[in-house]
Amino acid sequence: MGTDISGFLEYRVPRDGREPSWRAAHELGYLYGGRDYDAFGCLFGVRNYANFRPLAAGRGLPADLSAAVGARIAELTERHGEDGLHGITWITWAEVEAVDWDEPAERPDSRLHAYRRTPDGLRMTGKAAWSRAFAEAVGLERGEVREWPEGGEWLVGDTLYRSVTIRRRDAVTGTGEWQPVWRAMKELAAQHGDDNVRLVVWFDD
Structure with missing residues (x-):
């Protein structure tokens, strides 16, 4: 809901x-x-x-x-x-x-931002606090959420996950x-x- x-x-x-x-x-x-x-x-x-x-x-x-x-x-x-x-x-x-x-926000977004590579560069596909593919790649338990350092990036398959601080x-x-x-x-x-x-x-x- x-x-x-x-x-x-x-x-x-x-x-x-x-x-x-x-x-x-x-x-x-x-x-x-x-x-x-x-x-x-x-x-x-x-x-x-x-x-x-x-x-x-x-x-x-x-x-x-x-x-x-x-x-x-x-x-x-x-x-x-x-x-x-x-x-x-x-x-x-x-x-x-x-x-x-x-x-800027006081801390990085609680949701990692996900991107896909395209001929025109990276395209954002969404953001979520938990992703099964990402969790399996970095060893998170199901539902476990962590704060990730600003600018951290993880390439999992063809998806790039990035920790981002957004502005107003x-x-x-x-x-x-x-x-x-x-x-x-x-x-x-x-x-x-x-x-x-x-x-x-x-x-x-």
């Missing part, structure tokens, strides 16, 4: 001299429909196999959550129980704007699935200010 992300974009507006309030703008599902664990780990610390320092992990729900998002959370909690949702957190557009996308921009690419989310947040920020736009997310398995 995999892990999926849900959430809302919110923006904050003044209320006739009273405390500004947050309002729901867009449901995340209309902007992002992927299931990219590298992005989940990089941004929110969920399924963080790539070992990033998460940008916004474990913050819980904002105390000033918009009424629409609060109602959705209550509905989902009633339907799925208290343990149905996890990884609840949020991040502002100001924080996204400040990200150093060249920052590898997890959340400049032209990838998160761009509609960033574009919508940027447009809202142009109207309301960078600190007055945020993404609230939660995960379910």
